[in-house]
Amino acid sequence: MSDVRILGVGMHPWGKWGRNFAEYGVVAARAALADAGLSPSDVQYLAAGNTMRNGYPGYVAGSTLAQALGWSGIPVSSSYAACASGAVALDAARARIRAGQADVALVIGADTAPKGFFGPLPGDRPEDPDWLRFHVLGATNPTYFALYARRRMECFGATPKDFAAVKVKNSRHGLSNPNARYRKLFTEDEIAESPIVADPLRLVDICATSDGAAALVLTSADYAAAHEANSRSVRVAAVSTVTPTYPNTSLDLPDIATDSGVGAPPPPRAFRDSIAHAAYEEASLAPSDLSCAEVYDLSTALELDWYENIGLCEPGGAEALLHSGATTLGGRVPVNPSGGLASFGEAIPAQALAQICELTWQLRGEAGERQVENARVGLAINQGLFGHGSCVILTS
Amino acid sequence: MSDVRILGVGMHPWGKWGRNFAEYGVVAARAALADAGLSPSDVQYLAAGNTMRNGYPGYVAGSTLAQALGWSGIPVSSSYAACASGAVALDAARARIRAGQADVALVIGADTAPKGFFGPLPGDRPEDPDWLRFHVLGATNPTYFALYARRRMECFGATPKDFAAVKVKNSRHGLSNPNARYRKLFTEDEIAESPIVADPLRLVDICATSDGAAALVLTSADYAAAHEANSRSVRVAAVSTVTPTYPNTSLDLPDIATDSGVGAPPPPRAFRDSIAHAAYEEASLAPSDLSCAEVYDLSTALELDWYENIGLCEPGGAEALLHSGATTLGGRVPVNPSGGLASFGEAIPAQALAQICELTWQLRGEAGERQVENARVGLAINQGLFGHGSCVILTS
Amino acid sequence: MKPRIPVVAGLFTEDGGQARLLGGHCPRCGAWFFPKQWSFCRNPHCTGVTLDDAELSSRGRLWSWADNRYAPPPPYPARDPFVPYGVAAVELADEQMVVLGQLATGTDPERLSLGQEMELVVEPLFEDDDGLHTVWKWKPGGGS
């Protein structure tokens, strides 16, 4: 299979302005094209992640953005996979290039987020698990994050102070990031005073929802080589967009119950472990090869789970790894050098692409004060509702 | 680029039951797998068209269907492109196979439709063209169809009797189709008594909205050859998913104004013409090569427009072509041998795939009373809101 | 007299008794946009970074029309009992674009013909306690 490379990346800063999501997306797309030294007319395929709270234009985000950038007749796709949407769009673009159907693809994610908890659409839909969990249980996203966090505390002896230490680290990482929404260093005391949202998690443990956009220019290896003068490209070594394997006995959003373990062999590994596993396999790389990682810290505690899911340490070892400084900038394998969702808040279809923008800058040595020394291999991982895993590995 | 083939097709009949869309999708998917002689565990990639009026499960239709069929860990995608959704899902699966990332892909579209006119989501969204056209103009989908129909009458002398003749033809074609929702032969008198919805169009000129599902098993040519004993496969000769080229001065849903022709050269051809053109180019085929076609008869009059857009005749020639009997079963190039949307009603993400199921049966010689004699090349075409063209050409 | 309130702000004006559509115009390539929607030009061959606010022609030629006999779903503010309404597509010569609008009250769709001159008017779409909610419409013009 032919090699695919990232020739340019661009973002619109994260924030909360309530403007049209496509406006952010156009800014990010133009930045990515400029970074690649290309113009919109060079693009042969456009893949976008959808947004579900912005009317019809959000359902067809690819077409909305293609129109805003100027209709050029090219094929577009608009995919949705919750938090993994950006990675699924990247996956579609990569296949298109590998198939020989395009040399240059533009991948865009952009969102305008409502305030407060994400809630389901109006209506009465007992067969929609997302509706059901809200209606009968009040099980918001933070409820699930709290269930995972409490589980960590009970099984591994994690404490709220451990979770706070993740927040302190990520808020420090994000301080100098011009695209971050929050550039404020949190202290443990401030965190301890933050109101409890879903015990054991406090407000500052849980990521906000943001407006923002990120875009990538993906090209074939040959095209990148011919245009290398424009930009330093990085290699897409793996894209994993796996789903669970039955029986998925891990509790996952938005379900109110897991699969039953009766009557079928357990899958070779738990779903969250399988996401990175597939990417390592494709890239022929191991956790020890990573220079840095961007993981989806929807909550502080979840970042610790990811350390284990991506193989940085054994189950139960995340707290020690964190306190060793290994995952802090300057450590062995900095995690969320961008500042993570803690500094950005989540812009659903853009976030997985923002992770890749950060890795690209890191691998190019262009991350400024956030730079991970000698970065050669970066991993980005997340998980969306309804069984959407996504993991991308980039190499310089 | 490697060849991709359809090894199996399956449908859930069209109707109006209000059951969960995924239930229909599972039936169609299992039928397609059985038709291909494969089991769910043979599937390496699942691509689905989304549905936007069925809560969160409809936004992630690929994942919803993968879970219902039994989580197997495979990558899934969930795309939306309005009426072109099914073709865009097929396009994603084809690229995946061509890229060498899968040998067997399952493509599914399933819908449960609300009653009456499609309306936008609740809320107040002046920047959403789909909201705006309803709020300030009351411009429903049938309004646009009526504008096109009236234009045909004024420019080409078409009459409501011509439109009625399309309905008579398609209702006759659909009579023996076990998957069709309406199996009733309409007479010209009945049509003339049907109430006017959007003059010049009557209720029976406009397609209904239906529940239904369609699925395809797409494979690499090598895989199909190795499993040919299971099923007769057909070749996907072209998939066009083009968007308009600026300036798009043709009136398109859901916009309340076209692009301006000032300041940019006109595109080489009008958008609707460009959809088939791209497919013919890819397949190295011409309109004269077609054995039959499935065209998106959202209205009777629109079927006549398509005759011209796919090159069966010159602009203004569609009425004569229709009355010559060329597009009727038994004629030179039967159009909508399935009975078309006139007999099915529209199940948005399933419809473009249902067209392809029909062509597959035609090319295999398995269409029973609807069989087009000696069918070797079939074309399916449609257009979705927001600039989503789709055209697929299959060859035996 | 009840106040006149545009059903959507920023799309049209009737200041000075003259109905006008409010769109965007690119000073670089000359393209027009309605609604303006973006601050930038959508012509991919153009590098125009800002659009001017601009009024569109108030006259054009009839491109097509439809007469709706059923009440549309919300957010259309349908009157009760429902009143059928026409929709016209009108081609503006200078802008080289087609703009939709309802047919002005009292227009007989049976008497329209392709290419005839139409002019923009502003009329109430519906009325409530707050006032007359207005929208632009197309009316047969040019002395017809």
Added chain:
Amino acid sequence: MKPRIPVVAGLFTEDGGQARLLGGHCPRCGAWFFPKQWSFCRNPHCTGVTLDDAELSSRGRLWSWADNRYAPPPPYPARDPFVPYGVAAVELADEQMVVLGQLATGTDPERLSLGQEMELVVEPLFEDDDGLHTVWKWKPGGGS
């Protein structure tokens, strides 16, 4: 006495004073499902074409829990003023699955511990003129 109305039909029962979750069970492979949702088995290795209606175990062990301090958005029928509520994840031994439920009224989340036995109860989630709208909840059980 006000009638007791399940907030969602078909997911649980309290007939005979015994709280029970209503799910599906595959007679072929033995898998359980809650909610039942489909008429067929979701085990991809199983060819079971119909699921039986089945009651799930009413006891299990606490897998994790959370205590919510902010009112969720609709469709949660939040009381005014808002009352914090706990959510428990409970592992059913026979079914080998985890099922969520609110913590029963009066349960002190501070006194819970991993693996403790929990039992199913049915309690009002909210009350209105129509009656007491009930839901299943998890309550520390087994004599604790």
